[in-house]
Amino acid sequence: AVTRDEGNAVDGRFSATCWERKMTNYATLITVAALGGIAVALQGQLMGLMDQRLGTKASVLITYGSGGLVVLLAALLSGGWSLKGWQEVPWYAFGTGLLGLFIVGTISYTVPRLGLTASFTIAVASQFIIAALLDHFGLMGAVRPLDLPRAFGIGVLILGVWLIVK
Numbered sequence: 001a002v003t004r005d006e007g008n009a010v011d012g013r014f015s016a017t018c019w020e021r022k023m024t025n026y027a028t029l030i031t032v033a034a035l036g037g038i039a040v041a042l043q044g045q046l047m048g049l050m051d052q053r054l055g056t057k058a059s060v061l062i063t064y065g066s067g068g069l070v071v072l073l074a075a076l077l078s079g080g081w082s083l084k085g086w087q088e089v090p091w092y093a094f095g096t097g098l099l100g101l102f103i104v105g106t107i108s109y110t111v112p113r114l115g116l117t118a119s120f121t122i123a124v125a126s127q128f129i130i131a132a133l134l135d136h137f138g139l140m141g142a143v144r145p146l147d148l149p150r151a152f153g154i155g156v157l158i159l160g161v162w163l164i165v166k
Helices: 016-054 056-077 091-114 116-137 148-165
Strands: none
Touching: 016 056, 016 091, 016 116, 056 091, 091 116, 116 148
């Protein structure tokens, strides 16, 4: 008989129930990630429309302002939030809001000029390349060396970007 420790088999094997639970969680994560990707594409297109009619600054203001308002209302209605451990957060992590502004601004600016597909192809490929470098050098967390298959994958990715954007 297989004994389990928090849903995992102790001897390295999984029971049918454990496997089903892991697959259900995995399917949920895939669904959430896919919905996030759909939202990003829709947001990019809508920000591009606003940028054409209102300009980049107004588009970013509306995007961040409406999102900030929703988060504030959700926090107030749910009883707020806790900032107890904020001193333990690395100082550079607090730059995420500025990075978000930059991301929203670049999407808003590039989509009406390059098109949704080209803009997102370049943005996503850039994310993969930087993520691989951050992993390789262990910057800001995990270390995962850039081995030959991953380097080859990045090369194929760059070729794909060129084929899509050309």
